Amino acid sequence: MPKAARTARSKAAPRVVKSTTILGPDGLAIYASRAKTSRGRYYEEAPSKTRGDFERDRDRIIHSTAFRRLKFKTQVFVYHEGDHYRTRLSHSIEVAQVARSLARLLKIDEDLAETCALAHDLGHTPFAHVGEDALKECMQPYGGFDHNDQTLRVVTQLEKKYPDFPGLNLTWESLEGLVKHNGPVLKKGQKKKLQTTLGELNKQWDMMLHTFASLEAQAAGIADDIAYNSHDIDDGLASGIFTIGDLEQQVPWVGAIVHAKRKAYPGIERRVLEQETIRDVMGTYVMDVLATSRDRLTALSPQEPDDIRNAKQQMVSMSDDMRRRDRVLRDFLWANFYRSPTVSRMRTKIFRCVQELFTCFMENKRCLPVDWMARIDHVPKGYTARNWHARVVADYIASMTDRLAMLEHGQIYDLKQELR
DSSP states (O other): OOGGGOOOOOSSOOOOOOOOOOBOTTSSBTTSOOGGGOOOBSSOOOOOSSSOHHHHHHHHHHTSHHHHHGGGSBSSSOGGGOSSSOBHHHHHHHHHHHHHHHHHHHTSOHHHHHHHHHHTTTTOOTTHHHHHHHHHHHHGGGTOOOHHHHHHHIIIIIOOOOSSSSSOOOBHHHHHHHHTTTSOSSOTTOOOOOOHHHHHHHHHSOOOTTSOOOHHHHHHHHHHHHHHHHHHHHHHHHHTSSOHHHHHHHOHHHHHHHHHHHHHSTTOOHHHHHHHHHHHHHHHHHHHHHHHHHHHHHHHOOSSHHHHHTSSSOSSOOOHHHHHHHHHHHHHHIIIIITSHHHHHHHHHHHHHHHHHHHHHHHOGGGSOHHHHHHHTSOOTTOOHHHHHHHHHHHHHHHOOHHHHHHHHHHHHOHHHHHO
16 A cells, blocks of 8 residues: 555544434435424524525524624634634634534434534634633623523524514524533423523523434534534644644543554654644544444434434433543643643733723713614613613623724723824
8 A cells, every 4th residue: 555545543443333324215314303394483484495494594694794703703812813723713614514524424414513513603702711701700790691692692683684583583493503502401390590592582482491402403512522622732733832742642542643643654744743633533533423323323213303302311422431532632722722821811811801891881881883882772671771781782792803802992991092
């Protein structure tokens, strides 16, 4: 075999389970979600002449303002720190790629999986989780803030593109995928105060909060984990914050992949070695999830989508062994990347930026853009004037890109900018 055609295998080669899935006439598994049997949209609409409902949902996400803004929202690094680091947009696209691959292999609806993947970060603040932590602290007296709930708020209320309804009027199944991004919201029979937007939506439309989401939504959820870990390895290596040697020494299962690549390709260029390693890391995750999911589906033998929702465990999942390996990798990334001095110094600056913007807009609403300021005067039922003011401010800050937040902060607090 030519050297270029050789494939390096890690010692812990993933197992593959042959699928025995029963397919419908459309080539999908009998328990897959189908647009034609969707629970529909909250606001009734005529069907598209050229697209299924899940395709239509995906396209509405792609053409939304919130999706375009992800181009300049941080994943780990702030946008000006480098041109090649991941943003929320590139992350969402990578999640969608993994979700579609899993959906295709599991014989479920790819369009719904892709919709859930592309939409899952629409509610993120500027500056990634640091921005969210800052805004969450500011909003604690006013009903709180959570990026998943904000995503739901974006697609049901904040996007303004249609004359007949607010938001994007996505199907129930797409909304379910956003609501249950991390699994069931409630235990069966449990009652608790829900997050702001979810509580409002669930009163009007039962989101079955005590059940799991569809297989398609589950595929998107685990694709988020896979993509997140894999590309943070890439960005960490590219930044020089840690090295391939650090990974090799501190994360044994990744180290086995690195060792196999070095053996298969003596003298391999460092950056190529890194890319080969990341590719196999992603492949290890995907093959493990595929095998585990097929095992669980075989044991459950579901006959329809609601059998998936009512299962006692999530169907699309990593194995216990993979979860242990995943934990080791996550611990490495936390210690060597997310909490590194380089990232931590920027964290301090942007935490203050978000908090000072919030304080300014709360103390003087006239610092807000005119259209946002006008919203404050129209207090909806269920809100006090102060809480609504804070919610509008949170909506505005959460909508910002990194560069807009820094520009706004500079214009408000840096006198020199006004004198230039």
